[in-house]
Amino acid sequence: MTDRLTITRPDDWHLHLRDGAMLAAVTPDTALHFGRALIMPNLVPPVVTGSDAAAYRARIMAACPDGASFTPMMTLYLTEGTDAADLVVAARDGIITAVKLYPAGATTNSASGVRDIDRVMPVLEAMAEAGVPLCVHGEVTDSKIDIFDREAVFIDRVLDPLRRRLPALRVVMEHVTTSDGIDYVRAGGESIAATLTTHHLFINRNHILAGGIRPHYYCLPVAKRETHRLALVAAATSGDPSFFLGTDSAPHLDSAKLAPCGCAGIYTVPNTLACLAQVFENEGALDRLDGFVARHGAAFYGVPVNDGTVTLVRTAAPQPVPDDRATPEGDLTVFDPLVPIHWAVEG
Ligand code: NCD
Ligand code: ZN
Numbered sequence: 001m002t003d004r005l006t007i008t009r010p011d012d013w014h015l016h017l018r019d020g021a022m023l024a025a026v027t028p029d030t031a032l033h034f035g036r037a038l039i040m041p042n043l044v045p046p047v048v049t050g051s052d053a054a055a056y057r058a059r060i061m062a063a064c065p066d067g068a069s070f071t072p073m074m075t076l077y078l079t080e081g082t083d084a085a086d087l088v089v090a091a092r093d094g095i096i097t098a099v100k101l102y103p104a105g106a107t108t109n110s111a112s113g114v115r116d117i118d119r120v121m122p123v124l125e126a127m128a129e130a131g132v133p134l135c136v137h138g139e140v141t142d143s144k145i146d147i148f149d150r151e152a153v154f155i156d157r158v159l160d161p162l163r164r165r166l167p168a169l170r171v172v173m174e175h176v177t178t179s180d181g182i183d184y185v186r187a188g189g190e191s192i193a194a195t196l197t198t199h200h201l202f203i204n205r206n207h208i209l210a211g212g213i214r215p216h217y218y219c220l221p222v223a224k225r226e227t228h229r230l231a232l233v234a235a236a237t238s239g240d241p242s243f244f245l246g247t248d249s250a251p252h253l254d255s256a257k258l259a260p261c262g263c264a265g266i267y268t269v270p271n272t273l274a275c276l277a278q279v280f281e282n283e284g285a286l287d288r289l290d291g292f293v294a295r296h297g298a299a300f301y302g303v304p305v306n307d308g309t310v311t312l313v314r315t316a317a318p319q320p321v322p323d324d325r326a327t328p329e330g331d332l333t334v335f336d337p338l339v340p341i342h343w344a345v346e347g
Pocket of ligand 1: 016042107108137218219220221248250251264265266
């Protein structure tokens with residue numbers, strides 16, 4: 001049995017770092033294991049211009065420990081007022097890597113998102129022309145659509161029509177949670193890819209709702225039934241380069257999670273690599289972990305793989321869940337995968 005696994009220093013292609021005290025608390029966890037991360041722009045107010053992104057990038061760099069080899073890759077938050085020229089210049093100058101589409105109201109801090117996709121078509125056309133990828137939060141917000149169906153309906157109503165209209169646009173379907181999403185990306189050719197989170201490889205909707213309500217497992221898109229989880233595991237461990245890691249690690253203080261109307265988001269960065277090693281080991285696919293965490297995403301985004309490596313060691317005893325992170329504003333709970341994890345990052 002393999003008990004040491006050295007992989008290329010990985011990337012996280014979907015990460016929430018927040019701002020202020022939370023940014024200071026969580027950035028070191030990412031900088032410890034990851035070479036790069038694609039930073040989500042859903043701050044309040046959101047990151048909408050090239051200069052917002054440059055300023056946010058500087059705040060992230062200030063929160064990195066000295067000597068860390070970590071590069072934040074920035075995104076802009078697409079609004080119906082986005083200035084296409086500013087966006088294209090920010091991409092050309094290397095300030096941003098991608099643009100994020102949040103349907104208005106779909107998730108945390110998405111009130112400034114897009115209500116009518118027709119209103120952002122000129123911006124999307126400019127992105128297609130300039131080769132700037134669009135990262136999509138793929139859920140409709142129509143209150144008549146059941147929350148468990150919102151991803152599948154988004155594909156039919158929004159994503160597929162958009163891609164037919166603008167085939168040159170490169171799209172990442174973020175945090176896919178259904179077999180519908182997996183099938184759509186598999187069949188979609190080179191212009192589409194998908195990120196998969198760590199937590200959706202572990203939890204299904206029973207983990208949130210059966211035997212008591214567990215707010216720490218509530219995130220968006222919400223975890224679906226077990227058949228969907230199995231499809232995600234199969235895709236992640238398949239070696240198909242269309243699928244790569246985007247943790248969607250989304251820290252919220254416990255006080256905001258454990259509330260009558262709790263926030264969506266799970267903090268997974270500290271134990272993500274250990275958890276993923278366990279999933280890939282279970283599937284007999286440890287040799288494919290490097291592709292999923294360090295190669296497929298870099299290839300899609302057209303950047304070289306990171307220098308350096310990370311070594312994972314298999315441990316006889318299961319590893320404890322990392323301790324809660326203490327922030328000046330309160331505690332932050334780390335994801336508990338609820339199954340034994342026999343892997344740890346060395347060092
Ligand atoms: C994210 C957040 O808290 O910013 N929450 C989540 O449940 N994933 C937003 C998002 O990516 O949907
Ligand atoms: Zn997210």
